[in-house]
Amino acid sequence: MITFTLKKELQGAEGILSLNVKQHVNYGDFVVIMGESGAGKSTLLRMLAGLEEGEGEIKVGDDYWQQGKKQLPVQQREVGFVFQDYALFDNMSVKENLLFVNPDIPRADALLEMMEIRGLSERSVQRLSGGQKQRVALARALMRDSKLLLMDEPLSSLDPRMRHKLAIQIKALHQRFGLTTLMVSHDVAEAKRLANRLWFVEEGKLNEYPLSYLDTLEYQ
Amino acid sequence: MNLDLTPFILSFKLAFLTTLILFFVALPLAWWLSQTRSKTKPFFEALTALPIVLPPSVLGFYLLVALSPTSPLGAWLSSVLGVKLVFTFEGLVVASCFYSLPFMVQPLQNGFESLNRHMIEASYLAGKSRVQTLWHVALPNIKPALITALIITFAHTVGEFGVVLMVGGSIPGETKVASVAIYEMVEVMAYKEAHLYAAILLLLSFVVLLAVYLFNQRQKHKAGIL
Numbered sequence: 001m002i003t004f005t006l007k008k009e010l011q012g013a014e015g016i017l018s019l020n021v022k023q024h025v026n027y028g029d030f031v032v033i034m035g036e037s038g039a040g041k042s043t044l045l046r047m048l049a050g051l052e053e054g055e056g057e058i059k060v061g062d063d064y065w066q067q068g069k070k071q072l073p074v075q076q077r078e079v080g081f082v083f084q085d086y087a088l089f090d091n092m093s094v095k096e097n098l099l100f101v102n103p104d105i106p107r108a109d110a111l112l113e114m115m116e117i118r119g120l121s122e123r124s125v126q127r128l129s130g131g132q133k134q135r136v137a138l139a140r141a142l143m144r145d146s147k148l149l150l151m152d153e154p155l156s157s158l159d160p161r162m163r164h165k166l167a168i169q170i171k172a173l174h175q176r177f178g179l180t181t182l183m184v185s186h187d188v189a190e191a192k193r194l195a196n197r198l199w200f201v202e203e204g205k206l207n208e209y210p211l212s213y214l215d216t217l218e219y220q
Numbered sequence: 221m222n223l224d225l226t227p228f229i230l231s232f233k234l235a236f237l238t239t240l241i242l243f244f245v246a247l248p249l250a251w252w253l254s255q256t257r258s259k260t261k262p263f264f265e266a267l268t269a270l271p272i273v274l275p276p277s278v279l280g281f282y283l284l285v286a287l288s289p290t291s292p293l294g295a296w297l298s299s300v301l302g303v304k305l306v307f308t309f310e311g312l313v314v315a316s317c318f319y320s321l322p323f324m325v326q327p328l329q330n331g332f333e334s335l336n337r338h339m340i341e342a343s344y345l346a347g348k349s350r351v352q353t354l355w356h357v358a359l360p361n362i363k364p365a366l367i368t369a370l371i372i373t374f375a376h377t378v379g380e381f382g383v384v385l386m387v388g389g390s391i392p393g394e395t396k397v398a399s400v401a402i403y404e405m406v407e408v409m410a411y412k413e414a415h416l417y418a419a420i421l422l423l424l425s426f427v428v429l430l431a432v433y434l435f436n437q438r439q440k441h442k443a444g445i446l
Contacts, residue, residue, distance in 0.1 A: 049345060051341050051344075051345075074341075074344045074345060075344055075345075075347045075348065075349065076347075077345075079345060080345075081341075081342070081345045083338045083341075083342070085336065085338055087336060087338035087339045087341070087342040088339070088342075089339060089342070089343070089356075089357055089361070090339070090361050091357070091360035091361050100343075100346060100348075100356065101346040101347070102346075140342075140346075143346075144346070144347070
């Protein structure tokens with residue numbers, strides 16, 4: 001189980017917002033995090049990954065990633081992270097992006113195969129479409145044996161058809177690897193397809209809602 | 221008229237060594253300046269940029285004072301390391317490194333700051349250290365800035381005058397670089413020779429700058445910006 005209690009002051013559009021969150025995640029959970037823009041969803045993911053500092057505690061199994069002021073460096077946290085803007089290494093080919101994370105060639109080939117982009121292995125990532133780039137980013141995030149997969153609006157910059165296709169692939173990857181996943185999203189249909197738990201960041205707090213709450217959002 | 225190429229050879233040797241040394245000195249400094257959120261950053265940025273605004277004679281004067289055998293540093297260098305840095309080629313290299321520092325640091329820093337921050341973070345998330353990230357991710361992705369830094373530093377060092385004259389003087393074959401040679405030719409009214417030397421420097425400088433701009437244009441085409 002992963003548990004965390006985190007605090008951070010955020011500079012929002014309407015002044016300073018105090019983010020004060022406490023939650024737990026069971027192994028294998030797929031949590032979709034929703035909430036208004038600027039509520040602190042991305043900051044929460046970044047604090048869990050070690051990319052931003054905050055006060056509090058993060059416990060993963062028996063290990064502490066953060067305890068008071070003691071922070072485990074981002075390099076040692078065993079987190080897979082997918083950014084909205086892909087954040088691929090532009091100087092490398094598709095396959096090199098994966099092998100830079102972990103020089104395990106069979107694993108890279110298998111992931112590229114699953115993402116249906118093995119034919120693009122040698123291509124420079126600068127010459128890919130948005131959907132192809134995000135599939136490379138997903139495969140790259142799975143190159144390490146991570147304890148947690150964090151995805152910050154991974155599908156929001158893609159067209160509806162590609163969003164649908166990638167959501168199906170994410171679902172398949174989750175079912176295959178059972179990787180504990182937190183995903184920020186604004187899309188109700190996406191959340192319904194993927195989530196087994198639903199969190200909302202509201203006024204600095206992290207509240208859990210039943211999945212049925214998504215039905216009420218769908219008709220609003 | 222016999223064209224003595226020694227001053228040009230000295231100038232290019234000086235520029236090559238300065239560029240090489242500065243690359244390794246400026247790289248970690250530029251990387252740190254681009255990544256740090258420290259409140260001391262403006263202090264170091266101002267210190268690094270000083271040679272751009274300082275009159276070369278001021279920088280040359282202070283370097284001359286600091287490196288002279290009567291100063292504590294100069295005395296230490298001379299007695300412990302046996303190195304004499306005033307009116308020697310080695311002294312010119314040290315002085316040039318100070319003088320050309322901002323021309324290497326600033327393009328590199330600008331290049332690093334223009335990188336997608338998430339790309340750098342993705343490297344850390346992949347378990348890579350700061351040095352690995354700098355070498356394998358950041359540096360290969362700022363090629364135009366890197367080429368600009370190397371070439372402008374080289375060209376700027378070739379064109380140095382005030383600092384080299386103050387620290388190196390004009391010893392033929394040792395410290396008399398091309399720009400100093402031109403100054404001396406004008407002093408003795410050898411205008412024909414001065415013209416020739418000046419034209420060579422002018423042409424070389426233009427070719428170097430043209431190469432930088434052509435390279436950068438090609439890189440932008442490649443990246444689909446133009």
